[in-house]
Amino acid sequence: MHTRLLLRCIAPICLLLSAGCATTDSHPLQDSIWHVGEERFVDRGELLDILRDTHFIILGEIHDHAGHHRIQAEIIDGLAADGRRPVIAMEMIDSEQDEALAAWLADEEADAAGLGEAVGWEASGWPSWTLYQPIAEAALKHELVLAAASRPRDQVREVARKGLGSLALDEYRRLGLTTALPEAQREALGQRLREAHCDMLPDEALPGMLDAQRLRDAHMARRMRSVDRGDGVVLITGNGHAHTGYGVPWYLQQAGQRSVFSVGLLPVDEDGTAPQDYAVEFDAVWFTGPVRGDQADPCAAFEDSSGDNGGENGEAS
Numbered sequence: 001m002h003t004r005l006l007l008r009c010i011a012p013i014c015l016l017l018s019a020g021c022a023t024t025d026s027h028p029l030q031d032s033i034w035h036v037g038e039e040r041f042v043d044r045g046e047l048l049d050i051l052r053d054t055h056f057i058i059l060g061e062i063h064d065h066a067g068h069h070r071i072q073a074e075i076i077d078g079l080a081a082d083g084r085r086p087v088i089a090m091e092m093i094d095s096e097q098d099e100a101l102a103a104w105l106a107d108e109e110a111d112a113a114g115l116g117e118a119v120g121w122e123a124s125g126w127p128s129w130t131l132y133q134p135i136a137e138a139a140l141k142h143e144l145v146l147a148a149a150s151r152p153r154d155q156v157r158e159v160a161r162k163g164l165g166s167l168a169l170d171e172y173r174r175l176g177l178t179t180a181l182p183e184a185q186r187e188a189l190g191q192r193l194r195e196a197h198c199d200m201l202p203d204e205a206l207p208g209m210l211d212a213q214r215l216r217d218a219h220m221a222r223r224m225r226s227v228d229r230g231d232g233v234v235l236i237t238g239n240g241h242a243h244t245g246y247g248v249p250w251y252l253q254q255a256g257q258r259s260v261f262s263v264g265l266l267p268v269d270e271d272g273t274a275p276q277d278y279a280v281e282f283d284a285v286w287f288t289g290p291v292r293g294d295q296a297d298p299c300a301a302f303e304d305s306s307g308d309n310g311g312e313n314g315e316a317s
């Protein structure tokens with residue numbers, strides 16, 4: 001995988017959802033959708049057909065890519081237009097915001113623009129609420145329930161410091177953490193964490209980061225199951241959590257859930273002209289517009305910062 005595409009890219013994409021939509025760019029993958037298991041391209045209609053029949057849907061993203069949130073919103077809109085009423089769970093909202101979220105949902109005059117303020121979004125460290133607003137708009141349009149998906153940050157930090165052994169035994173079991181990640185998948189997750197931290201993560205910090213990432217993935221999988229009202233759940237989350245080998249899909253499957261499908265959203269890169277040139281670690285990959293030539297180096301930004309969500313929570317994005 002082109003490592004820096006995992007970190008941040010905010011290039012505009014073709015807003016049409018057809019895999020074959022017209023574009024001024026010449027990259028062969030842009031706006032195409034690759035079905036990983038079947039090793040073939042599918043169009044938007046085929047992808048929606050798959051998702052209609054899937055109970056637990058994980059939609060990945062690069063957090064500050066506005067186009068990715070538009071695609072997520074349009075997928076939600078397409079599902080709801082066909083009669084599905086899934087709960088929309090968001091990684092960016094945690095259980096400490098449940099009360100504020102519930103109050104906002106109960107307000108008949110609430111609009112999508114006001115959700116960010118209602119849950120204290122601007123103080124959360126996530127990219128601007130305006131990027132995520134289309135998701136809330138799609139949910140409101142179809143009267144879908146929005147739900148918090150994440151564990152509070154202070155609890156994630158505690159596990160990063162003390163390890164998963166600091167959890168109460170019953171919770172450890174309830175989250176499905178008694179099953180260890182296979183070694184190859186643990187190694188892959190460790191490498192993903194190193195890359196997400198621009199290879200600046202100290203070796204001694206890695207075990208804690210691995211445990212924190214496992215906690216986040218297991219918690220979101222458990223949360224998807226608990227908020228399900230019978231018509232499934234769509235999780236909005238970073239591509240790292242959508243990874244089929246060690247992310248939320250893995251924990252859902254360990255819990256016996258078989259109707260699970262993960263869609264990664266990846267910007268194209270000039271050095272990758274075939275799906276196999278990318279880390280296609282999802283059930284399907286939607287290739288979006290490339291990083292702009294004048295885009296700031298994300299690792300330079302990472303080095304200059306005192307820490308973002310990934311740094312605080314041990315997140316692979």
